Each structure stands twice: as structure tokens, then as C-alpha cells.
Amino acid sequence: MTRHHLVLPARFTWVPEFVSDFAHHLLSAMHRQAEGFAGETANILLVDPSARKIWELRDRKSVVVSCFEPNIPQILFNPAFLLSDAPPLKDLFERANKLGLGLCGSQASREFYAFAFVPPVLTTEQFWLLLHQVTACSDEDTTGFWDLTSALHFIPVRPNGSDWSPAMEGISGVSTHSTNEAPKYWNTAVREILYESQDLRPVDGSPTRMAAALLAQRNRSKVPWLFNSLLNEVEYRLGTEVPHSYPPEVHVSLTGRCNIECGFCGYTHATARPGSVGVSEVTNLAFLCNIATLRLNSGLGEPSLVRDLPYIIAYVAAHAPHLYTNFFTNGIVLNRPGLIAALMGRIDHISASLNASTRESWSDVSGGADHFDRVCSNLRELHRAKRSSRTCNPLVFASIVLNSANIQDLPRLPSLCRELGIDRLTGFPYFGLGLAPDKFGPGMTLDGCRSQYDEIYDETVREAEANRVSLELPAPGARKRTSFGLEVRTFYDFASIERNFWTLGRFLTMLSFDAPANSYCAFLWRTASIGSTNNAGHSNHETHYLYPCIGPLSSVDLSRDTGFRFEGRDELLNILQSRLFRLLRRGQLQRGLCPVCDHCRGHDTRSPTGFGHLERLVAEFAKEHVTKEPLVQIASWAEKRCLS
Secondary structure (H helix, E strand, O other): OOEEEEEEEOEOOEOOOEOOHHHHHHHHHHHHHHHHHHOOOEEEEEEEOOOOEEEEEEOOEEEEEOOOOOOOOEEEEOHHHHHOOOOOHHHHHHHHHHHOEEEEEEOOOOEEEEEEEOOOOOOHHHHHHHHHHHOOOOHHHHOOHHHHOOOOOOEOOOOOOOOOOHHHOOOOOOEOOOOOOOHHHHHHHHHHHHHOOOOOOOOOOOHHHHHHHHHHHHOOOOOHHHHHHHHHHHHHHHOOOOOOOOOOEEEEOOEOOOOOOOOOOOOOOOOEOOOEOOHHHHHOOHHHHHOOEEEOOOOOOOHHHOOOHHHHHHHHHHHOOOOEEEEEEOOOOOOOOOHHHHHOOOOOEEEEEOOOOOHHHHHHHOOOOOOHHHHHHHHHHHHHHHHHHOEOOOEEEEEEEEOOOOHHHHHHHHHHHHHHOOOEEEEEEOOOOOOOOOOOOHHHOHHHHHHHHHHHHHHHHHHHHHOOOEEEEEOOHHHOOEEOOEEOEEEEOOOOOOOOOOOHHHHHOOOOOOOOOOOOOOHHHHEEEEEEOEOOOOOOOOOEEEEOOOOHHHHOOOOOOOEEOOOOHHHHHHHHOOHHHHHHHHHHHOOOOOHHHHHHHHOOOOOHHHHHHHHHHHHHHHHHHOOOOOOOHHHHHHHHHHHO
8 A cells, every 4th residue: 555645835834724726726727647657546635844834635624634654655646747657656656665765856957756764764953854855946946955865865757758778878977958848847836826826717528628727827927937838738728719828849940041942842042031130139038938848940951050049048948948949950060169068958950951871862962062970070069968968958969851862871860869979869750842943842752752761660670779869750651641641650659758848738627628639730839939030032121930730731931921130038939929820820720711721731741642732732821811912932932833
């Protein structure tokens, strides 16, 4: 027999006589999650370590608890522990039974999630010290604890990624920064809804009422990104046409320029505009406090060309330390002065567009450029810097755009990744819609070499497992399935580094939604992509604009309708609530409003067999819904293709 306890922070030696309906719904969902993990009854405890008092929350009322039952293992955990996909309750139980005490956490990120003990093995001082840590709301609350426990072994829990990777093999004392769903943040959020929530209106299982309460709480919270993410999840599940949540993930293009012209990419030097985003523009992104993930690139363009990139990274790390920050790069100038040093411990991951395993293949897909050896050298330098700095961050990922020119390189990439300190490899099917005639054509798509891909798929998986490189690939043709226009990729977490970014729905299980989960295109609610304009039809007055998806509509020039000017907190939300985005969201609930979205929902938009029909739909959408002066590039191009 074991006793399981969800532990919440109390304060000021007082607990509320009862909790608001808003708090009750969130705490009840957490309680349900705890009991699901435990497989038996779990208690909710309110703890004030300063006053050394514990209350049990029963039926929205609190009851004082004097002691725990002797000789029965007790497992106490905080709300962040519930976001783990595989909480180590069994390991904690066995450790407590064997040694009297088990600890769950990460010394690398200094995050403490749970502990298990068998009364009365702990002294009074030890017991209250551990309770103080499991309910900590700030780094100040943990001062000295990690030094005191440095010799102890912690059972790891990875609700939001890893504090170690195979690239750091053999290095001791590795550090990493806290996640944006760390215990200190969730403890703060729970304390706020218990003690500071001013919304006493009944929720009664209504998602719309919960959304109103979450919005009010977000706007006064010290951890607004958590309440915004919950609000966003509610609005996504509802299919809300005019959302009040910020997308938890935002991509911002720092430049539209690149230093190569790949055959599979729509970028050209001739159409790219000069200029880049600097620190001053980033300081105007006041919404950063409300989002969870920031990608420092969007669409076309190479972020490492931006001179301000090291200073932008430093600014974000200092002023929004909760953010999960990343960017994609081709790696050619990754070793420019100061950049690698700026990445250490500040960026969560970077993804290198490797695209080949040999110099010759890399040149074939990169427009004849000869930088493969330089890219590999730069990634080795980054790997050495990480090991020298004893930091996991940035984790290094790699990607390959799968096409007929590089498909034969795929089985050799996992071993190259391991050599370069890369822990994850993703294969993206090449998208041939809307590219210029001198680029790869529809015949170069993955469907054009599917039989060859199927033959090397199993070999690639075996190589990834042997090299402990996590792998994300489209399934072989016989198992192929699509969702909202894209092939569903299979993931193998051979490096044990995967992070689940969408766990917060677990805290909303007490709400009743009309539509099943994943009924709508998530990109329209969960992600905002701020891309750079170019000189091929985009507005001369805009440098950036929002595009609604990474599918067919990403090729439409929306710069006159969704121009982004780095003007402050409400600018992003105002654009997301504008006519075009409202139309697209409404089209998720009502077929016929956006034929492009209707087609995307049921087809693989990367398959060339549907390009002709899709081009016509995109052209018609642009004609009907996008500002016409001058004529939208994709509409003009698609019309010519269709007429021919």
C-alpha cells in the first residue's frame, strides 16, 4: 500500500476556507491526473513550510493534517510532475522501500518534482526541507538545497525534455536551464488561483466560462504564459473564431536573406530584400511574456547572417528566461565571432539543415554551393564548446528535405549526426508547389522516389538506434497517413530527449467540448509565423507579415493584409483577430468557406498528383480574399500554370 499526495503551496499560515469554482476545476483536473497516474486514491495537500502546517483539501474545503501513517510509503509531488508522460512513481516507491527515501528531480536544471519516504525515516528538519523544495515558487526558495543534495542520486523526470543528451556522454556536472513549465512556475500559478483569483463566477464545466477566467488570470499573473497556454488550448478545442490567447509558439524572421539558393527552397538572391531585425525590434515584442516558445526564424532567410543575433539571444535570455528558444540554420557561418559563445546555455535547441551526408550530394541540393565541409566543421566546433562549457543547451537537431537528389544519403545521416554532436534528425518531404521553373519540380518530391525511400527506411531506423539519434520520418508508403495536409511522421526517441509541447490539456479534463480533440488545424491557433517580405509582389511598405500556415497558403502574398511592424503588445493579437484569420478559423468549422483548407484537410498537399487542383484553389483564394494591388504573386503564377 502507498499513499500519493499532490502537494500545493499554501502561504501566510492560512488556507482558503473554500476555493473558487475556477480553481476547483483546475485542481480537480490535476487531482484526476494524479489518481490516474497512481492507479488509486490520491490526496491534495496544501503546505506552508514556514508555519510547518499541512491541510488536506476535501470537497473544496481544507482540513488540518497532523501526521502521516507510520511504515507506509508516502509519495508527494507537485503539479509540474503531472506533465510527465511517464512519471517514475514505481521507481520512487521502490527507492523509498529500499532506502527509506527517494528523490525525483534534475540537478542539471535544479528542478525538484517529488519525493517518497517511509515514516518515520526522516527527521522533522529533513521533512520540512523537502516540502519547502517541492512547493518552491522561485529560485530564492531553493538556495543551498542543490549544494546540500549534490551527492544524492535523483530519479529523473522529463516532462519537458531532457537534462542530458548522448552528445554530452562522459561529461559530469552538466547544466541546463529551467523549462517554461518548471515546478517553480506551476507552484506560482497554483498559489495565484488559490489566493489571488478574483473571478468567482461559476464555471460549471463550460469552456467559454473557463476561457474568461483564464484570460482574467493571465492578465494579472506573474506566470502569464501558463494561463495563456491553457486559454489557447480551450480556444483551439472550441474553434474560437476571434481568440484572445496568444499562440504559445511564435516564429519571427530576423532576415529574409540567405547565403545559398537550395533547389528545394523558394528563396532567391534576386528577390530577397536587405535589412534585418535588431535588438530594438525584439524589445517591442511585449507579448513575449505571454508565449512559451520563440523561434528566431520564420520562412525563408538565414538567422546567423544577422549581426545582432548574439545580442538578441542575450536579451531574450535575460528578459524572458521562461521562453523555449530555438532557430533553424544552414550552419555555414555558425562560427562567426561571438555566435557560438552566445548560444551556450541560452538557446534550447538549434536545427541544422544538413540535407546530405556527402559533399557531392550537399552541393547537388544546395544550388552547386560547396560548403558541406565548413558546415560540418562549424557543428564540430559547437559540439566542443558545449562539452567545454558543460551545458546541454543548445541541443542540436538536424533536418533533411527529402527529395530525389538526396534520398540515397538518408541511411548514412545518423552516424554523421552522432559524429557532429547532433541528437535528433527530422525528414521533411519536399514541397514542390509554387516554386520557380529553375527550382526542383514536382517530380523531385518524396512521392517521386517513394519506392527507394521505402527500401532504405528500416535501415535508417536501425542506424539511428545504433547511434542513439532520435528520428522523425514519414512512414513507409504502406503505412502513410495524412493530417491537415501533411504526412504524419513517426518518431523514435532513441536519444531520450523528446519534449511534449502540448501537455496542458490534461488540466482541462473537467470541461465539456462539443468537438473531439484535434478537430481543427492547430496552426491557426497554436502558432504565429512572422515572415519577411521580399521583392516579388509583396508590399513595398511592409518588411514583415503573418502567414497562416506552412501548407499551400504559405505561398500567398498576404503582406498588404497582415503586415507586422513591431509596434507593441496588441499588434500580434490584432492581426490574428483580423478578417483573413477569422475567415480561415471559421472555415475549420464550416466547409465551403475556404476550399483550400477543405482540400488540405483530406489530402497530402506534398503529393504532386494534386498540385494542379491545389494551384487553382490557391489562386481563387488569393483573388477573392487578398488585397489585389499589385496582383498577388501566387495568383498570377498559378493562373499561368493552369491556363497552360
